[in-house]
Amino acid sequence: MLLITCYLLLSTVFVIAVDSSSFVKVKNGRLYLDNHDYFFVGTNFWYGANLASVGTGGNRMRLIRELDHLHALGVNNLRVQAGSEGPDTEPWRIIPSMQPSPGIYNADVLDGLDFLLYEMSKRQMRAVMCLNNFWHWSGGFAQYVVWANGMATAIPYPGSYEQFEIFSAQFYGLTKATELFDNHIRFLLSRTNRYTNVAYTNDTTI
Template identity: 30%
Template sequence: MKDKFFLILVFYAFSSLFHVEADSEFVKTRGVQLMLNGSPYYANGFNAYWLMYVASDPSQRNKVSSTFQEASNHGLNIARTWAFSDGGYKPLQYSPGSYNEDMFQGLDFVIAEARRYGIKVVLSLVNNYENFGGKKQYVEWARSQGQSINSEDDFFTNPIVKGYYKNHIKSVVTRRNSLSGVAYKDDPTIMAWELMNEIRCPSDHSGNSVQGWINEMASYLKSIDGNHLLEAGLEGFYGQLKAESNPNFQVGTDFIANNQIPTIDFATLHSYPDQWLSNSGYEDQISFLGSWLNEHIQDAQNILHKPLLFAEFGISTYNSTLRDQFFNTVFSAIYSSASGGGAAAGGLFWQLLAKWMDSFRDGYEVVLGESPSTATLIAQESQKLNRIRKMYARLRNIDKWNKSKGN
């Protein structure tokens, strides 16, 4: 009886999607839903920024494989990782337009291996921070060519820097995988591209610099790749008209305006209240987290009319009870929205590590074998979201059968 009641709820929540979405291996959007093969797709996954870096050394690729295998065993179906490393040690891009084939082959392996384990990937194209180069490296490259650079934020406006970045977009998106032979732009293993990890432009609180940059870069990427979804890489900070919802600071982005750009397919949200509200207690941080999640879900649904992906969330603690409460807050918000046909499309925690990767620990890491209670929570969320998808598929098949009978 419980299943029947749930089936009725799902029918009414998702009935508007019937008859409109053709089967496709590529994840698409329809209204506030992500869609895959004609049914809503829910992304329960993880961040693992290190995948390309580790896979660039063939002797270390087993760590990538074991991570994907363990993730798949827990029902995880998506990974977010870096498709950038600019200048410095073991870069992907030595200098503008000059690439390290070993690193590219590492990324080839990551994508091919993700496909083998049924995992989609979100690939981020540049960093806001100077780790792995980022916008700082781009403006330094331009300065070395005689450009007058005032700050890192010139990344968003300097035409030479923007040209370097567009070249990187083209180089990655049109890359042909050395293992599969498939060009990245034609590979459905990639769910989406991300323009920048955590876009910030603190020198322009109006948001105009970021708005113009996203507009330009999103249009350019879409002109090369019409298959994949695109997201900006925003943390969710609001602009000046809704600044009171932010955790006491602004970064020159606007969750509403930036995501209203037509070439941006879905919105993203990050959540780190232990960093943002470092002077507050744990319960206050959890309270903020719940409000932060729900406010963005409502805005994605009622204003943006686009899906919302919690692309990063995490807490720095080795207390499993506190971490589990944090994860459960996020998972509950996602499931509550998703089960009613809402805009929450899933979440990716920061960060998943394999065993024997101690040098990558940052306090936020989850090693599934070391954290049984957290691993159970993660697997349960996968099962719950998959249940919604299966219910929808059953309803879709019933609807098809009825139509074939003329009912």
């Protein structure tokens, strides 16, 4: 317990000392911040953009409480979902999704992502932006397969998780699916945070 307490205390001091104006960089297989080794305590905060939304499911007071609590524990790195796919009528999904259909975005969820990054920057936290994945709850690769092959294509939800993974893995071989995903990446790269007026490409929180 003593070791854990000391580690968290040191982590908290480290977070306060970091200059958040710099990007975390990779050099020789190591992470650096301001030419020093970058050490972090991280956790999965996948629901952050939705929680930060002013729309359905959002609760900014709760978001701020949770960020304050994590910061007090010394957590300075959050994995956040920066891509979730609809349609919102599908089972086992984040609702509302960020991208209900190809190239169509939920403004409230995007605003939530902006606000989340803004609040993280106040606490000198860094965000690992998850843009896509194999999980059914985010839409992910499986939904891109459906968008590429036509909406009549049925996702084989678990049940058999192996069958679901095989279906989702088709993503890599479908040019249309990867093009749609590339469009999502370009969309976020072109975004400017409405709360900080900083382009995502220049935001050192990311």
